[in-house]
Amino acid sequence: MATDVAVLEHGVLEEKDAGASACCHAGPGYATPVEAMSGPRETLIYVTCVYTGTGREKPDYLATVDVDPSSPTYSKVINRLPVPYVGDELHHSGWNACSSCHGDPSADRRFLILPSLVSGRIYVIDTKTNPKAPALHKVVEPEDIIQKTGLAYPHTSHCLASGDIMVSCLGDKDGNAAGNGFLLLDSEFNVKGRWEKPGHSPLFGYDFWYQPRHNTMISSSWGAPAAFTKGFNLQHVSDGLYGRHLYVYSWPGGELRQTLDLGNTGLIPLELRFLHDPSKDTGYVGCALTSNMVRFFKTENGSWSHEVAISVKPLKVQNWILPEMPGLITDFLISLDDRFLYFVNWLHGDVRQYNIEDPKTPILTGQVWVGGLLQKGSPVVAEFEDGKTWQSDVPEIKGHRLRGGPQMIQLSLDGKRLYVTNSLFSTWDRQFYPELVEKGSHMLQIDVNTEKGGLAVNPEFYVDFAAEPDGPSLAHEMRYPGGDCTSDIWT
Secondary structure, three states: OOOOOHHHOEOOOOHHHHOOOOOOOOOOOOOOHHHHOOOOOOOEEEEEEEOOOOOOOOOOEEEEEEOOOOOOOOOOEEEEEEOOOOOOOEOOOEEOOOHHHOOOOOOOOOEEEEEEOOOOOEEEEEOOOOOOOOEEEEEEOHHHHHHHHOOEEEEEEEEOOOOOEEEEEEEOOOOOHHHOEEEEEOOOOOEEEEOOOOOOOOOOOOOEEEEHHHOEEEEOOOEOHHHHOOOOOHHHHHOOOEOOEEEEEEOOOOOEEEEEEOHHHOOOEEEEEEOOOOOOOEEEEEEOOOOEEEEEEEOOOOOEEEEEEEEOOOEEEEOOOOOEEOOOEEEEEEOOOOOEEEEEEOOOOEEEEEEOOOOOOOEEEEEEEOOOOOEOOOOOEEEOOOOOEEOEOOOOEOOEOOOOOOOOEEEOOOOOEEEEEOOOOHHHHHHHOHHHHHHOOEEEEEEEOOOOOOEEEOOOOOEEHHHOOOOOOEEEEEEOOOOOOOOOOOO
């Protein structure tokens, strides 16, 4: 396929992407993050569910889960939308319009964008006609994306104020990290081109977030798809097949202006979030392998810098593949009022809450253990310097032993409920938690104390993806029909 010429096609963003069009007319989402906190309580949540990599030759699907406590089907899957193909690996999702389009009364949050990390397809799902039972609207085929842009392995999707949709892509069709970049779809979900300027694509890509008032977009870096799709191999880190950088772009221009080398304290930086207040010039990225939360911020001279804000120390362990086990921070989010930061340690098994009212000095205010490799009953134990061993107390929920470790999280708009799933990526699930692939995922809900801080598992909420009609599935990312703190950006 002749992609060498097609790669030169680049999309053009209109000037209104910088937020110049914001006005008082109602569009999708909310005028401010604080206003969003007063939005209606969530009653439905969409969950990407995966059969890819499990040995079950079934298509992945989008599950609708009832999260209304007054409903007779509370904490149950009430609808499943299978995609047309097998082998996609549905992963993260985004919207065709969010609060970045709030000033545009013609914009409508109707379509959920579902990139397939492995196959490269992008599904467009109509969630508005029947929110409880979404329907497939369009399929953007990988051949079209590759022909026009050279991009593959799509990951993060964000809507833009222009009506375009931007999707980070982690490599080329052969899984080379050097082939990564940013795909633009127009409002009709046609391939428009690439967002970044020619020659401004760094070696790795992953997540991204834009902060228009600072004319900046920052992206993170996972690794080469040719490496991570085969499972995690520590040698691949030494071989340079995984990232440790943040990339600072002009917004909306698409010029790579600065590269932040996080060094050995920032290996495999994944999820990245600015503070929600669009005037703020600081944010965080969770670095999985070194299990550090790194804060990035603008300096007095206008450049960007970084520092470790939270560090999760690896634990010395017995009966595991390595003598030390990292926490493996795989997801995090920030409450809409920018008061609390939440993250998970997928291997250790805990969910944490930090007060970040002073972004430089986060304070631990809550922690619960909801799985992990160190829970009681596991052969793996942590060993302290005095020779004593330790395992975590993990509660049973509605008679179920918790499998895997906490992985994706989503917070209610009011900040009082944190939802948790436990699948990372099917290949890595099989490697670290084979029982998860065999028996399937679950979804939990954690009650949040938003006044003093604190976390407590809700004993009445348990969604069991072991009991799915086509066999146990792997549950990953979650979205509310009305948007949430990880999809909406304010301008």
